[in-house]
Amino acid sequence: MNTQRNLRSDLYSAFYQTDTSEVIEFVQWLAAAYDILEPVKILDIGCGTGRMLREFGTMGWETVGMEPDPDYITQALLVAEEFKNVTVLPEGFAGIHGTEEFNIIAAINGPFSYLVKIEDRIDTLRRMFQALKPGGLLFLDLANFLWILNNFKDRTARTATRDGKTINLVVHHFANFHNCIFTSEELFFWDDPEEGQVRINETHNFGIISLHELLYFLETQGFTKIQTYNSYKARKNEKVTGSRLMISAKKPN
Template sequence: MAYGQMATVYDRLMADSPYPQWLDWAEGVWVKKGKPQRIMDLGCGTGSIAIPLAKRGYRVTGVDLSAEMLAVAYDKMRREQVSVTWVEQDMRELELPQADSIISFCDSLSYLTEEDDVQQTFSRVFAHLQPGGTFLFDVHSPYKVLHSFGDQTFTLTEDEISYIWQCFCDPLRMEVTHELTFFLELESGLYQRVEEVHEQRAYQPYEIVKWLREAGFVDVELTADFTDLPPHETSERLFFLARRP
C-alpha cells in the first residue's frame, strides 16, 4: 500500500517517531558486523532515515512505492544539501545495484500482508546484498497488532490538521486495517477531507526467521524494542538482523 495525499502531512504526524533510535540501532549493528559504504533503505518514505544517513557519510539509495512520499523526500534532501538516490519501486520486485547493507525500518515490511510477498521480498533483498552484507529491519509484533491497535479509534484535533483513525483487527490473520480520515486546513481557511486505507499484518517471529533462512540468510538475530534483548510477550516492535554469507 502506497501513501497518497497523506504524504504531504506525514512528517507532521510522525514528528514524535523515534528516528534517532533506528539510526543508533543500525549503526550499533554496523560497528559489530562491519560498516557499509552503500546502503539501501526500503520503504524509505519521506527520507527521515535515509537523509540523516547520507549526512553521516553513507551512500544511500531510498526506495519507496509512493511517488508522493519520494517527492517530499527529494525536497527535504535539497534543503539539507545532501545527496540521496531516490527510486520508485516495489520492494517485492527490487531491481537495483547491490548494496553493502539493506534496511527497512518504521514497520515498512508490515505492509506485506501475504506470506508469499514477504518471502519474495526476502529473496530480492538477498540478491541485492553484497556477500557479507547485512539486512536490518523491524516489524510490528503480533501483540501490537492484536492489543495496541485492536479494534480501536484514535483522534487528533489541531488547528491545521485533524484526523479520525479507526483500526479494525482480524485476529486470525493478525492483520489490522487502518481507516484514516484527515481534515487539512487550506489557505482559504476551509478544510479538505482526505481518506486513506492502510493494511498491515504481523507474523510470528519464528516464521520470519524461517523465511530468512530459506532465502539464504545466515546469522539471523531477533531482538525487540530497540534493545539487544529477545522479545517477550508484550514486545511491540521486533528487530531482525540477517547476513548474506
C-alpha cells in the same frame, strides 16, 4: 498545510515521523555489531518522505532510497537533492534487482508489513538476500500484530500541529483473521478558514506477520546471526515482548 500535492506527506510527517537520533544510533551500533566496514552502501527501502535519507547522507554513506508512494517520494527527492551520495527511486520491494550491491538493507517504520501475501514476503526476502554483499546486514522494523491484537483497540484518536493548525487523526482498526490482514482506516480532519472542515481518508492493509514465520523465511533464504529487538534503545539480542518486531540478520560471507 502545504500544497495539495504534498498534503499526504505533510500529514504523514505530522503524525508518524519520530526523532531520528535513536534510529541512527541503533543502525550505527548494528553496523558495528555485524562488522560492516566503510565504505557503506545502504538501501533504505520504503524510505517514505526521506527522514532517514538525510541521516545516512550526512554520515557519508552511499544511500539508495526506494519509495513507491508518489506523494512521499516527492519529499524524498527534495532530500536527495541536498546530497551527492543519495539517490531515490520510485520503486517498492519488487524493484530490488541488484546482486551483491548493498552492505545494509533496512526497512524502517513498517514497510515490510504492507506485503500482505506470503509469497510476496518470501520473494522480497529472496531479493534482499541476493542484493546484499556477502557479510551484509538486513534490518526489518515492523509492527508486532500479535501483541497489538492481544491489546486490541478498535479506535484511537490523537492530534498534532502542522503550520499552526491543529490536525485530528481518528483511526479505526479491523482484523481479517481468515486472510491474516490488519486494516487501519484513518480520518484526518482540521478546520480551514477558507474551506471549512477538511477531511482526508486513508486506508492501509497490513500482513499479520508472526516472528516465527519471519524467522523461518529468513533461515530458509540462508540468513544467519538472526537477532531480535523491542526498540531502538536495544543494544543486545532481546526476546520480543512488545508492539514492535525488530529483527536483524546476516548474509554469510
